[in-house]
Amino acid sequence: MTQSPATPLPPPTERRRLREAGSLTQAQIAERVGVSRRTVRAWETGRAAPRGREGEAYLDLLRSLEERRRDQERSADVDVTERHAGAEGDGLDGDAAAAAADPAGRTGRPLTPAQAFDALYAFCAPALVRQTYLLTGRRELARESVERAFEIAWQRWPEVARDPDPAGWVRATAYDFALSPWHRFRPRYRHPEPPPADTADRLLLDVLLGLTPSQRRTLLLYDGVGLDLPETAAETEATTPAAANRILHARAAVAARMPTLSDPDDLHRRLAELASAERLRASAAPAVREGGERRARFWTRAAIAFTVALIGTTALTLRTAPTRYEPPVPPGATVHGVPPPVAPGPLSHKEQKLRDKLRSEPHAGPERLAPQPF
Incomplete structure (x- = not known):
């Protein structure tokens, strides 16, 4: 008969926080405790409670992580990068960066915005590039x-620094940019990139790219990164049932072509291996910060130039516009039935008779003044 550990376990959210603070993935926790990654996920979401020997081993591991975290907090001179050097061990899991890049400063001293950004970038970018490569199948697009x-x-660092999950904020932004349909119109992305060298890797990547973008993103977050179902649904802006259906359909599509990956743990392992097989490197953090600042300056200057041009155009229009209404001149119209003009000449016989008759008859009406010759 198995029993629960004598010492009560911390809440599920605290279990995940301790794992992330220790720069460990769910797969690494499962390997140390001797259970599957699915079991660790259930422990961290509260769907199952650790019991028996595995529960005791899990409790001992959480205690060691808590002691190490306290030692790190007491040591103000410990470098952030040394404390999380193992964050890049797994091919996909980059959630530990959220603890490493805490702008409040878990080392006992506050970090400057640039230092906090560099810490977040150092621990998120390598794993995030590999994740985005699985999402798009393009190396350069993943880095971009x-x-x-x-x-x-x-550019929005005050907002990102206060976010409870800055790594998730950046991940969602990177995924949105990578899955934008406008990339298909860019000349550099019209042709496919060389596939992976390994046959199994090529087949798995081809299966992933055959899924719909929403299914591929949901599968990557749930079975690749290791998010639970509510977090996956929230990041993909879908309901929990919709996210679950996407995962089931995506798993079925993968298992139909690769039956050996019907187990979610095997699928997680193969996704990590496929992502790690590509030697993808991101630019240095200072270069990214400078690039963002240059882009911000460019668009600021472009907005100023557009505003100045608009003001100048408006002023010119006001200067040259008429001050009163002038009705337009209608176009000329052709008049029909007007006899052509006739030049003066001798009267016809009929006209002479009419003239003589008019002269011989007395004038009707009042008397008229008639000029008399002198």
Whole structure:
């Protein structure tokens, strides 16, 4: 008969926070405890309670993570990058960056905005580039999407720094940019990129790209990154049942062509291997910050130039516009039935008779003054 650990376990949200603070993925926790990644996910979401020997091992691991976190908080001189050097061990999981890039400063001293951004970028960007590659199948587009997302994050850093999950904020922005349908009209993305060298990797990537963008994104977040179902639904802006249906359809499509990946744990492992097989590198954090600042300056100057041009056009219009209404001159119209003009000449016989008759008859009406010759 199995029993629960004598010491009560922390709440599910605290379990995940401790894992992320220790730069560990769900797969790494599962390997240390001796259970499946699905079980660890159920423990962190509260759908199941750790019991027996596995529960005791899980509790001991959480205690060690809590002690290490306290030691790190007491040590103000510990470098942030050294504390999370293992965050890049897994091919897809980059959620530990949220703890590493806390702008409030978990090392005991506050970080400057640039330092906090660089910490977030250092631990999110490598995993995020690999995730975006699985989402698009394009290496250059994956790098561009991640760098563009971090440029936007730097422009909105006060908002991102206060976000409870800055890594999720950047991830959602990168995914939105990567899945934009407008990339198909760009000349550099009209032709496919060389596929992976391994046959199994090519087949898995082809299966992923055969899914709809929404199914591919949901599957990557749930079975790749390791988010739970409500978080996956929230990030994909879908209801929980809709996200669950997408995951089921995506898994069925993958299993139909690759039966060996019918187990979600095997699928998670293969996604991580496929992402890690590509040697994808992102630019340095200072270069991304400078690129974002240059882009912001460019659009600011463009907005100013457009405003000045609009003001000048308005002033010119007011200067040259008429001050009173002048009705337009109607176009000429052709008049029919007017006899052509006749030049003066000798009277006809009929006209002479009419003239003589008029002269011989007395004038009707009042008397008229007639000129008399002198």
